Amino acid sequence: MKCALIVDDHPVIRGAVKILLKLEGYKRIHEAASGNEVLPMIREYKPELVILDLNIPSLDGLDVLARIKAGEVPCRVVVFTSQEPMFYQDRCMRAGASAYVAKTNDLQHLHKAIHAALGGYTYFTRLPTSSVSMSTLQRSEKQMIDKLSDRELSIFQHLARGISNKAIAEIMHLSHKTVSTYKTRLTEKLNVESSVHLRDLARRNHLI
Structure with missing residues:
Protein backbone atom coordinates (compact mmCIF):
# COMPACT_ATOMS: atom_id res chain seq x y z
CA MET A 1 0.00 0.00 0.00
CA LYS A 2 1.42 3.39 -1.05
CA CYS A 3 2.80 5.36 1.91
CA ALA A 4 3.85 9.02 2.18
CA LEU A 5 5.07 11.40 4.88
CA ILE A 6 4.27 15.13 4.88
CA VAL A 7 6.67 17.31 6.88
CA ASP A 8 5.43 20.87 7.47
CA ASP A 9 4.65 22.88 10.59
CA HIS A 10 1.56 24.48 9.03
CA PRO A 11 -1.59 22.30 9.37
CA VAL A 12 -3.30 24.03 6.43
CA ILE A 13 -0.40 23.18 4.10
CA ARG A 14 -0.33 19.60 5.36
CA GLY A 15 -4.07 19.37 4.73
CA ALA A 16 -3.75 20.62 1.13
CA VAL A 17 -0.89 18.24 0.37
CA LYS A 18 -2.80 15.37 1.97
CA ILE A 19 -5.75 15.96 -0.37
CA LEU A 20 -3.39 15.89 -3.36
CA LEU A 21 -1.76 12.66 -2.19
CA LYS A 22 -5.16 11.00 -1.66
CA LEU A 23 -6.05 11.86 -5.26
CA GLU A 24 -2.78 10.15 -6.23
CA GLY A 25 -3.97 6.97 -4.55
CA TYR A 26 -2.11 7.20 -1.24
CA LYS A 27 -3.95 5.42 1.58
CA ARG A 28 -1.28 5.68 4.28
CA ILE A 29 -0.34 9.35 4.80
CA HIS A 30 1.59 10.36 7.91
CA GLU A 31 2.33 13.89 9.11
CA ALA A 32 5.20 15.51 11.00
CA ALA A 33 5.43 19.13 12.20
CA SER A 34 9.13 19.23 13.18
CA GLY A 35 12.42 17.97 11.82
CA ASN A 36 13.30 15.71 14.74
CA GLU A 37 10.19 13.58 14.08
CA VAL A 38 11.16 12.68 10.51
CA LEU A 39 13.84 9.99 10.80
CA PRO A 40 11.98 7.96 13.48
CA MET A 41 8.78 8.12 11.37
CA ILE A 42 10.63 7.09 8.21
CA ARG A 43 12.10 4.10 10.04
CA GLU A 44 8.69 3.14 11.42
CA TYR A 45 6.45 3.67 8.39
CA LYS A 46 8.95 3.30 5.50
CA PRO A 47 7.28 5.85 3.17
CA GLU A 48 8.27 5.78 -0.48
CA LEU A 49 7.66 9.55 -0.69
CA VAL A 50 8.48 12.43 1.68
CA ILE A 51 7.10 15.94 1.06
CA LEU A 52 9.46 18.19 3.03
CA ASP A 53 9.35 21.86 3.99
CA LEU A 54 12.72 23.46 4.78
CA ASN A 55 11.63 26.00 7.39
CA ILE A 56 10.58 23.63 10.18
CA PRO A 57 11.39 23.60 13.91
CA SER A 58 13.93 21.46 15.79
CA LEU A 59 15.89 20.29 12.74
CA ASP A 60 15.54 22.35 9.58
CA GLY A 61 14.85 20.71 6.25
CA LEU A 62 18.46 20.77 5.05
CA ASP A 63 19.54 18.93 8.20
CA VAL A 64 16.77 16.39 7.65
CA LEU A 65 17.84 15.87 4.02
CA ALA A 66 21.45 15.33 5.09
CA ARG A 67 20.38 12.71 7.65
CA ILE A 68 18.17 10.90 5.15
CA LYS A 69 21.06 10.79 2.69
CA ALA A 70 23.57 9.69 5.33
CA GLY A 71 21.22 6.94 6.47
CA GLU A 72 20.76 5.75 2.88
CA VAL A 73 17.01 5.68 3.42
CA PRO A 74 15.16 4.36 0.31
CA CYS A 75 12.62 7.15 -0.18
CA ARG A 76 12.13 9.99 -2.63
CA VAL A 77 12.11 13.49 -1.17
CA VAL A 78 10.18 16.34 -2.77
CA VAL A 79 11.00 19.69 -1.18
CA PHE A 80 7.92 21.95 -0.98
CA THR A 81 8.92 25.25 0.59
CA SER A 82 8.67 29.03 0.62
CA GLN A 83 12.46 29.39 0.69
CA GLU A 84 14.11 31.21 -2.23
CA PRO A 85 15.05 28.60 -4.91
CA MET A 86 18.08 30.62 -6.00
CA PHE A 87 19.80 29.88 -2.70
CA TYR A 88 18.23 26.59 -1.67
CA GLN A 89 17.50 24.51 -4.76
CA ASP A 90 21.12 23.51 -5.50
CA ARG A 91 21.73 22.71 -1.83
CA CYS A 92 18.70 20.42 -1.79
CA MET A 93 19.79 18.78 -5.03
CA ARG A 94 23.24 18.08 -3.61
CA ALA A 95 21.64 16.72 -0.42
CA GLY A 96 19.69 14.14 -2.40
CA ALA A 97 16.25 15.70 -2.98
CA SER A 98 14.47 14.52 -6.12
CA ALA A 99 12.46 17.71 -6.63
CA TYR A 100 12.09 21.32 -5.47
CA VAL A 101 8.79 23.17 -5.64
CA ALA A 102 8.20 26.70 -4.35
CA LYS A 103 4.98 27.24 -2.40
CA THR A 104 4.32 30.31 -4.55
CA ASN A 105 3.49 27.88 -7.37
CA ASP A 106 0.11 26.17 -7.58
CA LEU A 107 -0.29 22.56 -6.50
CA GLN A 108 -0.10 21.39 -10.12
CA HIS A 109 3.68 21.87 -9.90
CA LEU A 110 3.78 19.69 -6.80
CA HIS A 111 1.69 17.09 -8.62
CA LYS A 112 4.21 17.05 -11.51
CA ALA A 113 7.16 16.91 -9.09
CA ILE A 114 5.69 13.89 -7.28
CA HIS A 115 5.17 12.04 -10.57
CA ALA A 116 8.72 12.85 -11.71
CA ALA A 117 10.27 11.76 -8.39
CA LEU A 118 8.38 8.47 -8.22
CA GLY A 119 9.25 7.78 -11.86
CA GLY A 120 12.93 8.06 -11.04
CA TYR A 121 13.33 11.54 -12.50
CA THR A 122 14.07 14.94 -10.98
CA TYR A 123 12.03 18.14 -11.01
CA PHE A 124 13.91 21.40 -10.51
CA THR A 125 13.32 24.98 -11.61
CA ARG A 126 15.56 26.58 -14.20
CA LEU A 127 17.18 29.47 -12.34
CA PRO A 128 18.35 32.80 -13.84
CA THR A 129 22.10 32.76 -14.40
CA SER A 130 22.71 35.17 -17.27
CA SER A 131 24.28 38.58 -16.78
CA VAL A 132 21.11 40.10 -18.23
CA SER A 133 18.84 38.67 -15.54
CA MET A 134 21.10 39.42 -12.54
CA SER A 135 22.79 42.69 -11.67
Whole structure:
Protein backbone atom coordinates (compact mmCIF):
# COMPACT_ATOMS: atom_id res chain seq x y z
CA MET A 1 0.00 0.00 0.00
CA LYS A 2 1.42 3.39 -1.05
CA CYS A 3 2.80 5.36 1.91
CA ALA A 4 3.85 9.02 2.18
CA LEU A 5 5.07 11.40 4.88
CA ILE A 6 4.27 15.13 4.88
CA VAL A 7 6.67 17.31 6.88
CA ASP A 8 5.43 20.87 7.47
CA ASP A 9 4.65 22.88 10.59
CA HIS A 10 1.56 24.48 9.03
CA PRO A 11 -1.59 22.30 9.37
CA VAL A 12 -3.30 24.03 6.43
CA ILE A 13 -0.40 23.18 4.10
CA ARG A 14 -0.33 19.60 5.36
CA GLY A 15 -4.07 19.37 4.73
CA ALA A 16 -3.75 20.62 1.13
CA VAL A 17 -0.89 18.24 0.37
CA LYS A 18 -2.80 15.37 1.97
CA ILE A 19 -5.75 15.96 -0.37
CA LEU A 20 -3.39 15.89 -3.36
CA LEU A 21 -1.76 12.66 -2.19
CA LYS A 22 -5.16 11.00 -1.66
CA LEU A 23 -6.05 11.86 -5.26
CA GLU A 24 -2.78 10.15 -6.23
CA GLY A 25 -3.97 6.97 -4.55
CA TYR A 26 -2.11 7.20 -1.24
CA LYS A 27 -3.95 5.42 1.58
CA ARG A 28 -1.28 5.68 4.28
CA ILE A 29 -0.34 9.35 4.80
CA HIS A 30 1.59 10.36 7.91
CA GLU A 31 2.33 13.89 9.11
CA ALA A 32 5.20 15.51 11.00
CA ALA A 33 5.43 19.13 12.20
CA SER A 34 9.13 19.23 13.18
CA GLY A 35 12.42 17.97 11.82
CA ASN A 36 13.30 15.71 14.74
CA GLU A 37 10.19 13.58 14.08
CA VAL A 38 11.16 12.68 10.51
CA LEU A 39 13.84 9.99 10.80
CA PRO A 40 11.98 7.96 13.48
CA MET A 41 8.78 8.12 11.37
CA ILE A 42 10.63 7.09 8.21
CA ARG A 43 12.10 4.10 10.04
CA GLU A 44 8.69 3.14 11.42
CA TYR A 45 6.45 3.67 8.39
CA LYS A 46 8.95 3.30 5.50
CA PRO A 47 7.28 5.85 3.17
CA GLU A 48 8.27 5.78 -0.48
CA LEU A 49 7.66 9.55 -0.69
CA VAL A 50 8.48 12.43 1.68
CA ILE A 51 7.10 15.94 1.06
CA LEU A 52 9.46 18.19 3.03
CA ASP A 53 9.35 21.86 3.99
CA LEU A 54 12.72 23.46 4.78
CA ASN A 55 11.63 26.00 7.39
CA ILE A 56 10.58 23.63 10.18
CA PRO A 57 11.39 23.60 13.91
CA SER A 58 13.93 21.46 15.79
CA LEU A 59 15.89 20.29 12.74
CA ASP A 60 15.54 22.35 9.58
CA GLY A 61 14.85 20.71 6.25
CA LEU A 62 18.46 20.77 5.05
CA ASP A 63 19.54 18.93 8.20
CA VAL A 64 16.77 16.39 7.65
CA LEU A 65 17.84 15.87 4.02
CA ALA A 66 21.45 15.33 5.09
CA ARG A 67 20.38 12.71 7.65
CA ILE A 68 18.17 10.90 5.15
CA LYS A 69 21.06 10.79 2.69
CA ALA A 70 23.57 9.69 5.33
CA GLY A 71 21.22 6.94 6.47
CA GLU A 72 20.76 5.75 2.88
CA VAL A 73 17.01 5.68 3.42
CA PRO A 74 15.16 4.36 0.31
CA CYS A 75 12.62 7.15 -0.18
CA ARG A 76 12.13 9.99 -2.63
CA VAL A 77 12.11 13.49 -1.17
CA VAL A 78 10.18 16.34 -2.77
CA VAL A 79 11.00 19.69 -1.18
CA PHE A 80 7.92 21.95 -0.98
CA THR A 81 8.92 25.25 0.59
CA SER A 82 8.67 29.03 0.62
CA GLN A 83 12.46 29.39 0.69
CA GLU A 84 14.11 31.21 -2.23
CA PRO A 85 15.05 28.60 -4.91
CA MET A 86 18.08 30.62 -6.00
CA PHE A 87 19.80 29.88 -2.70
CA TYR A 88 18.23 26.59 -1.67
CA GLN A 89 17.50 24.51 -4.76
CA ASP A 90 21.12 23.51 -5.50
CA ARG A 91 21.73 22.71 -1.83
CA CYS A 92 18.70 20.42 -1.79
CA MET A 93 19.79 18.78 -5.03
CA ARG A 94 23.24 18.08 -3.61
CA ALA A 95 21.64 16.72 -0.42
CA GLY A 96 19.69 14.14 -2.40
CA ALA A 97 16.25 15.70 -2.98
CA SER A 98 14.47 14.52 -6.12
CA ALA A 99 12.46 17.71 -6.63
CA TYR A 100 12.09 21.32 -5.47
CA VAL A 101 8.79 23.17 -5.64
CA ALA A 102 8.20 26.70 -4.35
CA LYS A 103 4.98 27.24 -2.40
CA THR A 104 4.32 30.31 -4.55
CA ASN A 105 3.49 27.88 -7.37
CA ASP A 106 0.11 26.17 -7.58
CA LEU A 107 -0.29 22.56 -6.50
CA GLN A 108 -0.10 21.39 -10.12
CA HIS A 109 3.68 21.87 -9.90
CA LEU A 110 3.78 19.69 -6.80
CA HIS A 111 1.69 17.09 -8.62
CA LYS A 112 4.21 17.05 -11.51
CA ALA A 113 7.16 16.91 -9.09
CA ILE A 114 5.69 13.89 -7.28
CA HIS A 115 5.17 12.04 -10.57
CA ALA A 116 8.72 12.85 -11.71
CA ALA A 117 10.27 11.76 -8.39
CA LEU A 118 8.38 8.47 -8.22
CA GLY A 119 9.25 7.78 -11.86
CA GLY A 120 12.93 8.06 -11.04
CA TYR A 121 13.33 11.54 -12.50
CA THR A 122 14.07 14.94 -10.98
CA TYR A 123 12.03 18.14 -11.01
CA PHE A 124 13.91 21.40 -10.51
CA THR A 125 13.32 24.98 -11.61
CA ARG A 126 15.56 26.58 -14.20
CA LEU A 127 17.18 29.47 -12.34
CA PRO A 128 18.35 32.80 -13.84
CA THR A 129 22.10 32.76 -14.40
CA SER A 130 22.71 35.17 -17.27
CA SER A 131 24.28 38.58 -16.78
CA VAL A 132 21.11 40.10 -18.23
CA SER A 133 18.84 38.67 -15.54
CA MET A 134 21.10 39.42 -12.54
CA SER A 135 22.79 42.69 -11.67
CA THR A 136 26.48 42.81 -10.70
CA LEU A 137 25.50 43.42 -7.07
CA GLN A 138 23.11 40.45 -7.08
CA ARG A 139 25.74 38.16 -8.58
CA SER A 140 28.42 39.15 -6.06
CA GLU A 141 25.99 38.79 -3.12
CA LYS A 142 24.76 35.44 -4.40
CA GLN A 143 28.35 34.21 -4.64
CA MET A 144 28.96 35.19 -0.99
CA ILE A 145 25.73 33.56 0.18
CA ASP A 146 26.41 30.39 -1.83
CA LYS A 147 29.68 29.96 0.07
CA LEU A 148 27.87 29.75 3.41
CA SER A 149 27.36 26.34 4.98
CA ASP A 150 23.78 25.14 5.43
CA ARG A 151 23.92 26.01 9.14
CA GLU A 152 25.39 29.46 8.46
CA LEU A 153 22.60 30.14 5.97
CA SER A 154 19.95 29.13 8.52
CA ILE A 155 21.47 31.33 11.23
CA PHE A 156 21.81 34.19 8.74
CA GLN A 157 18.06 34.04 8.07
CA HIS A 158 17.19 33.89 11.77
CA LEU A 159 19.41 36.90 12.50
CA ALA A 160 17.97 38.81 9.53
CA ARG A 161 14.47 38.25 10.93
CA GLY A 162 15.58 39.95 14.15
CA ILE A 163 15.62 36.79 16.29
CA SER A 164 17.96 37.07 19.28
CA ASN A 165 21.08 34.93 19.73
CA LYS A 166 19.48 33.25 22.72
CA ALA A 167 16.30 32.37 20.80
CA ILE A 168 18.33 31.06 17.83
CA ALA A 169 20.34 28.90 20.23
CA GLU A 170 17.10 27.37 21.54
CA ILE A 171 15.60 26.87 18.06
CA MET A 172 18.73 25.19 16.67
CA HIS A 173 19.81 23.39 19.85
CA LEU A 174 23.13 25.24 19.98
CA SER A 175 24.90 27.10 22.77
CA HIS A 176 24.59 30.89 22.99
CA LYS A 177 28.36 31.12 22.50
CA THR A 178 28.21 29.06 19.31
CA VAL A 179 25.54 31.33 17.83
CA SER A 180 27.64 34.40 18.72
CA THR A 181 30.61 32.82 16.93
CA TYR A 182 28.46 32.16 13.86
CA LYS A 183 27.20 35.75 13.91
CA THR A 184 30.76 37.10 13.91
CA ARG A 185 31.72 34.72 11.12
CA LEU A 186 28.69 35.77 9.05
CA THR A 187 29.45 39.48 9.27
CA GLU A 188 32.96 38.70 8.00
CA LYS A 189 31.90 36.30 5.23
CA LEU A 190 29.10 38.55 4.00
CA ASN A 191 31.16 41.72 4.38
CA VAL A 192 28.58 43.56 6.48
CA GLU A 193 29.04 45.76 9.54
CA SER A 194 25.89 45.20 11.58
CA SER A 195 22.66 43.27 12.01
CA VAL A 196 20.86 46.02 10.08
CA HIS A 197 23.10 45.36 7.07
CA LEU A 198 22.55 41.62 7.47
CA ARG A 199 18.79 42.21 7.30
CA ASP A 200 19.11 44.47 4.25
CA LEU A 201 21.23 41.87 2.47
CA ALA A 202 18.68 39.14 3.24
CA ARG A 203 15.79 41.30 1.98
CA ARG A 204 17.57 42.22 -1.25
CA ASN A 205 18.03 38.51 -1.94
CA HIS A 206 14.48 37.46 -0.93
CA LEU A 207 15.70 35.35 1.99
CA ILE A 208 13.24 36.98 4.41
